[in-house]
Amino acid sequence: MxxxxxxxxxxxxxxxxxxxxxxxxxxxxxxxxxxxxxxxxxxRHTGSAHWIGITGAPGTGKSSLVAALARAYRAQGERVAILAVDPSSPYTGGAILGDRIRMADLSGDPGIFIRSMATRGALGGLADTTRDLARVFDACGFGIVLIETVGAGQNEVAVAQVAHTVVVVEAPGLGDDVQAIKAGILETADILVVNKSDLPGAANTVRALRTTIDTGHPALKTSWRHHGQLLTAEETPAPAHAPDEPAWVPMIVQTVATAHEGIDALTGHIHAHQSFLKNSQSHGTIERARIHTELLDKLRDRLLDRLLNALPASALDDAIDRVANREADPMTAVTTLIEQSSRTAAPPRPESVL
Ligand SMILES: Nc1nc2c(ncn2[C@@H]2O[C@H](COP(=O)(O)OP(=O)(O)OP(=O)(O)O)[C@@H](O)[C@H]2O)c(=O)[nH]1
Ligand SMILES: [Mg+2]
Structure with a gap:
């Protein structure tokens, strides 16, 4: 066809x-x-959906929470898209969100669209692809886009940061210390969920999280941390929020996803964060910072692609050899590669000359 x-x-x-x-x-x-x-x-059709990232250690109940949230948003009349990003295990067929049964009762609903995303290679591009897929849903009228990703490392954190509101899921009994702290994802959280609050130890997990937040969560210093960190330290001249503006401090919500407990409180907090973003004096600044980063990332990718394509086939390998053999230092090798690429670059086609 x-x-x-x-x-x-x-x-x-x-x-x-x-x-x-x-x-x-x-x-x-x-x-x-x-x-x-x-x-x-x-x-041009995008910009109205709210993107919610659900991230956390394996098995904390992210998929269960996504299913519960989807149901809650459907009850509010929203159309809901679910994007499951699994960097390690490629999904097959209907094995969506790692649990067919849990999602089965959602899949017949025309107001819900579930999509799992295989990573197909480089993790680096995962955040980009996630953002683009979320934009498709956004354009097609899904007011809520739920993005599930396992919060296992930096690349997954980058995926979560694509979302407007990042929900980090914890569960009791995962170890003495809070898992997300180790993974470095706690500081990206706008909302912290202690799921499986029906299990023993939930109160301890809540306490551990609260202590972590109270003793120097970045949000207490800057409200724009996970959005703002799209800028490098050098590029960031000053906090993006107005000095007299209250910072967003992540809240802690307890849930039992499998029993649909605490879900209304969670959607309430998500809504509060959405309003915070919208009404914040720094809204435009945050948005511009996100676009700034995306454009720089895309420029970097495109320019690198163009340069590599313009190089003779063996040029990069030769450069690696020279650096490995101490015949050239890395910066000189790079300068040579750039010179080589501009020498061998095909002349622009006549129709592309403005
Ligand atoms: N007791 C209890 N069990 C839960 C709760 N939420 C989820 N579970 C169970 O925990 C297990 C893992 O749930 P999932 O929703 O698949 O967790 P996940 O975080 O999506 O897992 P991965 O995608 O594999 O990382 C399942 O057996 C769920 O039934 C809860 O609130 N309480
Ligand atoms: Mg899951």
Whole structure:
């Protein structure tokens, strides 16, 4: 079957066709120029959805929480998209969110769309792809986008940070100290959930989290930390929030996802964070900081791609050899590579000369 044109596919997906939406998501996930074409058309339709990242150590109950949240948002009349990002184990078929049964009663609902995302290679691009897929849902009228990702390391933290509101899930009994602290994801949290609060030890987990927050959570110093850290320290001239503006301090919510307990409190806190972001004096600054980072990342990627493509096949290997053999230092090798690429770069095609 011939590839549908970007125009037709986008129009069908925007009008609510689920098959078209599914194909659009695949096209975006596959990347390259076809993805760029559809994203360029979709972008102006984005900006109304709230993206909620659900992250935390394996087995804390993220999928259960996502299912419970999806149900709660459906009851509020929202259309809900669920994006499951699993960096380690590729999902197959219906094994969505690692638990078919839990999600089964959601999958017949036309107001819910569930998509799992295999990583296909480099983790570095995962956050980018997640952002692009969330944009597809956003454009297609899903007011809530739930992004589940295992908070296991820096790359997964980057995925969580794509979201507007980051919910970090903890559970009792995962060890003496709070797991997320080790993984470095606690400081990205806007809301902390102690799930499995029906189990012994929940109160201890809450206490440990509260102590951590009270003793110097970055949010107590800057309200824009997880958004603001998109800027490097040198690039950040001053806190993005107005000095007299209250900072957002992460709240702790206890839930029993499997029994739907605490879920309304959680959606309430998510809503409060959404309002905080919207009403914050620094809203525009935060948004610009996010765009700034995304543009720099994309520029870096594109320029690197262009440079590598313009190099003779063995140039990079030769440079590695020279550096390894102490014939050239790394910076000199890079300078040589840049010179080589501009020498061998194909002259611009006439039609692309402005
Ligand atoms: N007792 C209790 N068990 C729960 C609760 N929430 C989830 N579980 C159970 O914990 C197990 C893991 O739940 P999941 O929702 O798959 O956890 P997850 O964090 O998505 O797991 P991964 O995606 O594998 O990291 C399942 O057996 C759930 O039934 C809860 O609130 N209380
Ligand atoms: Mg899961």
């Amino acid at each position: 011939p590839e549908r044109s970007a125009d037709a596919l986008v129009a069908d997906a925007l009008s609510g066709n689920r098959r078209a939406l599914s194909r659009l998501l695949s096209r975006v996930e596959d990347g390259g120029q076809p993805a760029c074409d559809v994203l360029a058309q979709l972008y």
